[in-house]
């Protein structure tokens with residue numbers, strides 16, 4: 378009964394496309410699972426295979442709440458199995474090699490899987506090695522926090538933050554250069570921790586610093602301007618063009634590359650956000666951008682930014698964090714990506730030109746403090762594109778926080794099931 | 798980006814999914830009372846039942862109003878402007894009306910039993 382979902386497809390009674398195409402989806406995260414669900418409903422006779430070694434499903438947008446003590450880790454952990462349609466074959470292995478010239482992928486176990494169409498949805502890699510002295514095992518120790526990657530890191534970050542809130546001292550929040558998933562997360566971390574200390578009457582005991590690799594805090598100009606005023610008002614000092622390059626956990630010293638040379642700062646709490654890149658198998662494949670900003674930044678998947686189709690390998694599509702586009706590494710983007718990819722993939726199967734166009738949609742509630750947030754939604758032109766006209770994207774409200782805390786997890790699962 | 802009606806339904810559905818069994822039990826009980834009233838003696842004390850269901854609904858509305866910020870790990874200080882207060886009031890009103898309608902058949906039944 379549940380498989381039918383709510384009024385299953387009641388407003389889209391499109392006929393299923395008959396095909397014997399072999400479709401492989403690399404990655405069973407938000408984008409991969411959503412693609413699997415939508416494609417399996419849209420196609421009849423296709424052989425759909427999803428390839429991912431990870432069995433647990435992580436609701437990553439909840440990690441910010443875990444790292445700030447609002448949610449327990451268990452709340453963001455689920456099983457992929459619960460969301461995958463029974464008609465999709467799941468190969469529980471990582472892709473070791475993308476071989477688009479031979480239309481196949483090879484798993485780490487050496488199994489070659491041929492395809493007619495490939496969807497790349499491998500997410501990204503948090504590159505701890507990009508910060509000298511940093512490794513994932515340090516998170517939660519010596520005042521090191523990092524909300525990224527998984528609930529264990531977020532949970533250990535919360536321990537480090539709690540210890541800092543008790544003693545106070547100097548907190549540094551970092552933002553690396555280039556594309557990162559949920560570019561709002563480093564900002565949210567700084568604001569939520571600052572808010573906690575204020576609430577606990579410990580704000581006077583702490584100094585807050587935000588070290589950003591570039592010259593802006595946020596890609597959307599109005600929000601950038603707002604934050605440039607808001608941070609100093611809250612006593613958060615901004616350090617422009619400070620890229621975290623090394624950390625000495627024993628001495629609690631962080632080193633930054635700046636235009637004036639290397640600068641060292643001591644800390645009691647540091648939120649380390651390492652550089653992010655495409656996973657190795659993708660980065661080292663011909664599918665990655667071979668030159669230009671998206672090659673230099675993270676060797677992201679090359680796609681046309683609107684059709685999400687590979688320009689050199691037209692039977693390859695991309696969705697989610699792994700794609701090399703100017704903005705958009707959020708779950709909300711996945712919601713917008715997946716229908717575009719499905720539309721264009723169905724058209725490709727039918728030998729037609731696809732009409733799906735992605736407009737750059739990027740969104741999240743920017744958490745300002747406990748109970749308060751701004752619902753930020755913008756597109757490639759960095760224009761605000763609010764889903765709800767009555768919620769101003771420039772005002773701080775409780776309602777976007779309610780969405781984050783209570784409603785977006787359900788919305789995310791609706792996306793996974795290909796229903797939203 | 799605009800949200801389609803089917804997307805909104807799907808999101809609502811996924812948010813209710815974890816409460817499926819309690820909701821199903823509640824609806825079945827509600828149905829059982831309705832069937833019993835349907836098959837029972839007439840006239841039904843609908844007005845007297847409503848007189849009881851109304852304050853129950855009002856209590857539910859007050860409870861939602863008072864507790865919603867805390868349930869979302871916030872406090873009243875986080876609410877700002879007509880958007881937040883309007884949303885809270887709409888939620889409280891909605892919950893109150895829903896509880897009133899759910900309580901009404903039970904209240905009628907209770908009145909009948911005590912008649």
Ligand SMILES: Cc1cc2nc3c(=O)[nH]c(=O)nc-3n(C[C@H](O)[C@H](O)[C@H](O)COP(=O)(O)OP(=O)(O)OC[C@H]3O[C@@H](n4cnc5c(N)ncnc54)[C@H](O)[C@@H]3O)c2cc1C
Nearest residue numbers: 404406407408437438472499500559697698707708709741
């Ligand atoms: C702290 C934090 C806060 C966030 N907050 C928000 C928010 O508020 N709103 C929002 O919209 N988004 C938010 N996001 C972003 C959102 O979670 C991601 O954008 C989204 O999960 C991306 O989905 P994806 O499928 O591309 O990647 P993922 O969900 O990461 O999935 C990628 C999958 O690919 C698999 N994979 C990797 N390499 C291989 C390989 N070689 N072979 C096979 N499989 C592979 C992985 O195992 C994984 O299962 C947040 C993220 C974080 C970390």
